[in-house]
Amino acid sequence: MNEKAVLTGNEAVSRGFWEAGGTIASSYPGSPTVQILESLGNYKEIFSEWAVNEKVAFEIAMGGSFAGARSMVSMKHVGINIASDPFMTFTEVKTKGGFLLVVGDDPGLTSSQNEQDSRFWGKYANIPVIEPSNPQEVKEYVKEGLKISEDFNTPVLIKLTSRLCHCRGIVELNERQEREIEGFVEDQSRYCMLPPFANKQQYFMKERMEKLQAFNDSTTLNKLEEVENSQVLIITSGMPYECLKEIEPKVSVLKLAMVWPMPIDKIKELSKKYKRVIVIEELMPFMEETLKSNGVKAEGKEYFSFTGELTVDSIREGLEKAGVLSNSGKDILPQEEGNIPPRTPMLCSGCPHRPIFHILKMAKATVMGDIGCYSLGILEPFEVHKTNISMGASLGNALGVAAAQSKAGKIKPIVATIGDGTFFHSGMTGILQLAKTKENITVIVMDNRTTAMTGGQETLTTGDYFKERDIYSVSIPEVLKTFGIKDITVVDQFKYKETKEAIHAAMKREGLSIIVTTRPCALNFKIKQPHFYVDENICISCRSCIRTNCPPISMKLYPGKDKKNSYINPDMCVGCSVCSQVCPVGAIKRSSDENN
Structure with a gap:
């Protein structure tokens, strides 16, 4: 029996890459995909390295693929913007060693400046997009993605989300399957994308996508869960599928693994059995619009938000709007007001910024x-x-x-x-x-x-x-x-x-x-000097120290005083000294100086 472990989605990416005989990996740190490269450090067989940006990371993995090694680059969604120059030309190349572009999208902007939908990059670049739903699928889809990459000579984009990257699940572990690395074989027509060679590759990409379309029409990676007498077919993928399963609607569900190119012929034939086809997808109506452009009467974004994550509650609400569910009696979980104090993001104690x-x-x-x-x-x-x-x-x-x-x-x-x-x-x-x-x-x-x-x-x-x-x-x-x-x-x-x-x-x-x-990060380098304290008998309550906005500093009413003076929490203070320097009367002193 195979061993099992509880892994995050990010750790599952690394495990799948290792099991598949992956050799070259690079990345630039960006939430939610940081842990992928960090956890690859556990596998000595893999060369893994942080790059100065996503473009360089992409090019490192691309070079590994040129040499015949299974290679992977990981980044957050906005990282593709930086890597798009080599990416959009590499898609013309007949991929040698399996190549994965693992991208972490961020619905809801938990740590990002926008909500890009990376599925559109697959369509734009003429490559397949695979979207797993849980850590076990993440691991298996990484392995399957590398196989698809080599079988169809294509880069493969694996789309994750913040929640999938960080969620945990039971994952079955397998042994590593070593892959022979042939090395770089010179072939200018394959690797030099100047017009005489690149023009021909436009036709190669068209043929490649047609073959991938046929593959997706027949692959067992897609799951069809039919309900007898159902008049509704829901088409979904990724984390929304897991949320949908929590609701257990009495309708048929087609859960897609490869969301681009979509299995259009399969869906066209399947949709004939149903009165309605409803698409549940996060962010943009990518699948919905693809189906409509191919003559399938699909619904979707009129019921579900175009922004943020889709949750169990929001999917249930959407299905009720669509008339698929009656009011189930299951109330949307209330937000308990007042019990959880808000936590404003702030710079750490002793932060040099x-x-x-x-x-x-x-x-x-x-x-x-x-x-x-x-x-x-x-x-x-x-x-x-x-x-x-x-x-x-x-x-x-x-x-x-x-x-x-x-x-x-x-x-x-x-x-x-x-x-x-x-x-x-x-x-x-x-x-x-x-x-x-x-x-x-x-x-x-x-x-x-x-x-x-x-x-x-x-x-x-x-x-x-x-x-x-x-x-x-x-x-x-x-x-x-x-x-x-x-x-x-x-x-x-x-x-x-x-x-x-x-x-x-x-x-x-x-x-x-x-x-x-020149001051280094106090948190990362665990910098701590003897703490400072306030002599309340000197403090004039001018709040100059408060205006430095350091977390340990607050105002306190000391015994015998009729107004508040500054106070420094000794457990939080790392001894940076800035507050003492802005104090106009010298009321803030280092504890070691007074043996306090």
Whole structure:
């Protein structure tokens, strides 16, 4: 009997790739797919590596496939935007080693700036899209996807969602099946997509999709669950199928594994037996519109939301609207008000970004923001970031805003913030564009030595913090110097006064000024110094320390006092010292100094 284990959807991806003889894997950290590459580290047979962005990750896996190795690249949905350049040409190539593009969509925007529906990429790129429903299927579909990739010479997109990536389920474990790797065999007509070769591949892709269509009409991966005398056929896939099974409607259900190309001939024939065909799918009406364009009278989005996750409750409501279910008497689960306090996202205690945001807020600076944990600078209490669009966009945004205002005679200093991971991901090209500007733009590169937002993965500056280890490291100031940029200031932002002076001075200078901050992530590197405390007999209740918005600091009524003074929770304080530096009367002291 095979061993079983409880795995997340992400872990199931890694397990399936290992069992299938996978060899090359790469990724860029982005929720909800971070754990895929992290869990691949458990398998010594697999070369797995974080890349500087999704495009490079895609190209690493593509090279593995060229050499005949089963390869995989994983990313969140917006990562395909970055990888789309090699992706859209690689689809023309007759794939050699099995190739998987594993994508985590994010219905409901739990950790994303948009809700892209990755199924459309499959249609756009002429490749199949497979959508599992639970961790066991995830593992099996990864293995099946690699087989389809090699049988049809195609990349295969496996679409997950945040809930499926993070949910847990019982998964049957099998042994690894080793695959021989032939190595790279030179064939320019196969791998060099210049017009003489690429023109022919358009016909290859058309033939490939026709073969995949025929395959999907007959594959046993799709599941038909027919109910006798049912007049309704529901077509669904992915997590909505699992929710539908909770409701147990007395109707027939066709659960699709491969959602593109759809098994149109099979559905056309099947739909003749039913009066109604209803599609249940998250986000866009992808399957619904495909069916309608092929003459199948399908319904769907008039009953189910085009945004957010589909839950058991929302599917039940939709089916009631459609008249498929009568009011079942099962009430929608009420949200208990008042029992669960809201938890606002906030920067951690000792976060090195906090003094920067405090300085910028006090300066009333116009700040273009970027993607990372420092995106929290948008929210209360800082509210310093005025834009937040995509990786690296703060730099181009800053130039565009500054240039437009300059033309209008409304000249004002512009500040852009960007983290070290984002700097290497998409920021260097933006910096190069800014290098020649004469507009008053200050860029603050907040180098905390990690990709903190997604769990603390390494960046190219991580090794700079561990000088005793043999870790490859890159100096951001040295990189900037090679761009011909001369106005570069390196600061320790926990030296608050010096940092404030540096930022204010940079904002007064014409042209590009860059400030690189150097404090590492307190959480990821477990940084903790002796805590600070408030001498309530000196404190004047001015709230200067409160305005740094550090979680350990609050106001407290001390015994014998008639008004509240500042208080620092010693269990939360990591000893960064910023609060003591902004205190105008010296009321905040380090515990080690007073043996407190």
